[in-house]
Amino acid sequence: MAKKDIDWNNLGFGYVKTDKRYVSNFKNGAWDDGALIEDDQITMSECACVLQYAQTVFEGLKAYTTEDGHVVCFRPDLNAQRLAQSAARLEMPVFPEDRFVEAIAKVVEANIDYVPPYGSGATLYIRPYMFGSDAVIGVKPASEYQFRVFTTPVGPYFKGGAKPITIRVSDFDRAAPHGT
Numbered sequence: 001m002a003k004k005d006i007d008w009n010n011l012g013f014g015y016v017k018t019d020k021r022y023v024s025n026f027k028n029g030a031w032d033d034g035a036l037i038e039d040d041q042i043t044m045s046e047c048a049c050v051l052q053y054a055q056t057v058f059e060g061l062k063a064y065t066t067e068d069g070h071v072v073c074f075r076p077d078l079n080a081q082r083l084a085q086s087a088a089r090l091e092m093p094v095f096p097e098d099r100f101v102e103a104i105a106k107v108v109e110a111n112i113d114y115v116p117p118y119g120s121g122a123t124l125y126i127r128p129y130m131f132g133s134d135a136v137i138g139v140k141p142a143s144e145y146q147f148r149v150f151t152t153p154v155g156p157y158f159k160g161g162a163k164p165i166t167i168r169v170s171d172f173d174r175a176a177p178h179g180t
Contacts, residue, residue, distance in 0.1 A: 004113050004153075008120035011155035018151045020110035022103040025133070026093050026145040034103060036110050040150070049132025049142035057086035058129035063108045063151075065118040076104045079128065087130060091141040095130060104128065107149045114153045125154045 024034030059079040080100035116122035128149045132142025
C-alpha cells in the first residue's frame, strides 16, 4: 500500500484519525484476547469510573521510518513497564508486557501507511491507555477496564524546534518540613 496523502513536512502535533486501533477488555478478573477495530468511538455509562473518579493511565511512544525504510519503535517494553507501574498505583489490573508490545506492533502494522517517510520530521504517535469502564459510584477501583491503543501521525511538538529558556536552580524550600 502507499503512504496516505498527507503533507508530512507541514504536519502539526494534533489528532488525525487512522484506520485501526487495538482494544482489550478486562472483565471477571481476566483480559480478553483483544482485537484491532476500526471504530474510534467509545460508548460507556455516564457513571463510568474513568468519568467519575479519573481512573485512567496512559503512555506515549512513536514509530519512525529509518533511512533504510524500516519502521521502528524505541523500547516499547519500557512503556509497558511504566504503564504497569501506573496501573498498580491506581489499583488497576496490569496489562501483560508481552501483550502490550504485541498490541503496539499490531496497531503500527495496521496503520503502516500513516508512518511518515524518513526525513520528514514527522512520526506516528502511539497512545496506549487504560481506564475503568464500568459504572462506579463511591470511591473504589472499577471492576472492568479497557486497554486501548490508537495512533496518529504528528509533526514536531514544538514547530521550529524547542526554544531554550534560562532558569535559576536553588536549594531554597519555602514549604514546611514534609509539606508541599
